[in-house]
Amino acid sequence: MSLPADAVSRLRLIRTESIGPVTYRQLIARFGDADTALRALPDLARRGNRRLAICPAADAQAELDTATRLGAQLLFIGTPDYPALLAATETAPPVLYAHGDAALLDRPAVAIVGARNASAAGTRFARQLAIDLAEADHVIVSGLARGIDAAAHAGSLDHGTIAVVAGGVDVAYPPDHADLMARIAAHGLVVAEQPPGVEPQARHFPRRNRIIAGLAAGTLVVEGAPRSGSLITARIAADLGREVMAVPGSPLDPRAQGCNLLIREGATLIQSAADVLEALSTLSGAPRAHLRVAEPLPARDAVPDAAARTALMPLLSPTPVPIDDLIRLSGLPAAQVASVLLDLELEGVIVRHAGARVALG
Numbered sequence: 001m002s003l004p005a006d007a008v009s010r011l012r013l014i015r016t017e018s019i020g021p022v023t024y025r026q027l028i029a030r031f032g033d034a035d036t037a038l039r040a041l042p043d044l045a046r047r048g049n050r051r052l053a054i055c056p057a058a059d060a061q062a063e064l065d066t067a068t069r070l071g072a073q074l075l076f077i078g079t080p081d082y083p084a085l086l087a088a089t090e091t092a093p094p095v096l097y098a099h100g101d102a103a104l105l106d107r108p109a110v111a112i113v114g115a116r117n118a119s120a121a122g123t124r125f126a127r128q129l130a131i132d133l134a135e136a137d138h139v140i141v142s143g144l145a146r147g148i149d150a151a152a153h154a155g156s157l158d159h160g161t162i163a164v165v166a167g168g169v170d171v172a173y174p175p176d177h178a179d180l181m182a183r184i185a186a187h188g189l190v191v192a193e194q195p196p197g198v199e200p201q202a203r204h205f206p207r208r209n210r211i212i213a214g215l216a217a218g219t220l221v222v223e224g225a226p227r228s229g230s231l232i233t234a235r236i237a238a239d240l241g242r243e244v245m246a247v248p249g250s251p252l253d254p255r256a257q258g259c260n261l262l263i264r265e266g267a268t269l270i271q272s273a274a275d276v277l278e279a280l281s282t283l284s285g286a287p288r289a290h291l292r293v294a295e296p297l298p299a300r301d302a303v304p305d306a307a308a309r310t311a312l313m314p315l316l317s318p319t320p321v322p323i324d325d326l327i328r329l330s331g332l333p334a335a336q337v338a339s340v341l342l343d344l345e346l347e348g349v350i351v352r353h354a355g356a357r358v359a360l361g
Helices: 007-015 023-031 034-047 057-070 100-108 120-135 148-157 173-187 204-215 227-237 255-266 273-280 306-315 323-330 334-346
Strands: 073-076 094-102 107-113 141-142 163-166 189-192 218-221 245-248 350-353 357-360
Touching: 007 023, 007 034, 007 057, 007 073, 007 094, 023 334, 034 306, 057 204, 073 100, 073 141, 094 100, 094 173, 094 227, 094 255, 100 148, 100 163, 100 189, 107 148, 107 204, 120 141, 120 218, 120 273, 141 148, 141 204, 141 357, 148 163, 148 173, 163 173, 163 204, 173 189, 204 218, 204 227, 218 227, 218 255, 218 273, 227 245, 227 255, 245 273, 273 350, 323 334, 323 357, 334 350
Parallel strands: 107 141, 107 218, 141 163, 163 189, 218 245
Antiparallel strands: 073 094, 094 189, 350 357
C-alpha cells in the first residue's frame, strides 16, 4: 500500500480552511486533481472577497512524516485502498489514518455499539456475539468506548476488529483503554480521521460515529439510551441504507429503552449471531440502490455561467434546502448546480448542511 504521488497536495487541500469532505470531493471532480484545485482556490475565494488560509506544503509533509514514524498509513478517498462502503457516503472523510492491518477494511464488517455503563449481562452478550460473528469471518467495528464497545473489540480481537477513534491514532481515549488500543493496533486496525496527536473533542464523536456506520454493512446496538451516541450511530446507518439491528431488553432497564425503540421503528430484533448473519445475508454489501448517499459532482473544468448563478440565487435562503430541490426547481443539470454551489461556498455565500442541503451563510 503506497501513497499517491500527489499525497502532499491532497493533504494540503484537505487541511485548508473551509474545505470539508463534500467540498474536497467537489473540487477534485471539477479540477481533476489536487494540484489544479489548489491553484484555483485563491481566485475562487477572491470572487467573494475572501482569503483562504491554504495549508503550507511543509505542514502537510510534516504530517506525512509523523504518520510514517508512527507506522500508520494514510488512505485517501478516490484511491483503491480507501474502504468502498465508506467512500459511497456523503460525508466520507477525504483521508483516513490506518494503524494496523488495513486489509481488514476489505472484509465484510458489522458494527457493534452500545452503552458505556453496560450491564454485566449486556457486556457478556456483546462479547459472545463478537466472537461468533468474527468466527464467521465478519470484522467487528466499534468505537473503543467503555462497556459494549470494549467487549465487542475484546471478543473479536483474534479474528478481526476495527476501532474507530475520535482523536488521533496515537491518542488513547479513554486513557484506561491504552492497552486495548495497542493490542488492536498490533492484531487488528485502529482508524482515525483526525491527524496524529489530536485529543478527542466533543465535535469529533459524531464524525467518528459516521465512520463506524459507514464502514459496516449493518450496525447492531446492545443496550443504549434513546438519546445516546449508539442510537445516533444506528440512525446514521439507517440513513445510509445499511441494516440496523438491536438486542431487546427489559422495559424496566433504561439501558434497554433505546434498543426497544429501534425495534419498534423497524430495526431487526437480534437474539444470536445467527440472526445477524441472516439479516446481513439480504444485503449485497453496498448501500441500497434507492438511496442517494452523495451529492452530484460538477463536471471537470466546468465554469459556472452567470445565467446559472442567476437562476439559483433566488432559490436560496437562510433555511437549508435539499440540493435535489434546487436542481428540480432551476431546471439546470445536476453538474451545473454543483459547480455553482461550489463557487458560492468558497465565496462564503452559502454553507452546507447534513443531508445534502445548503443555505445562505
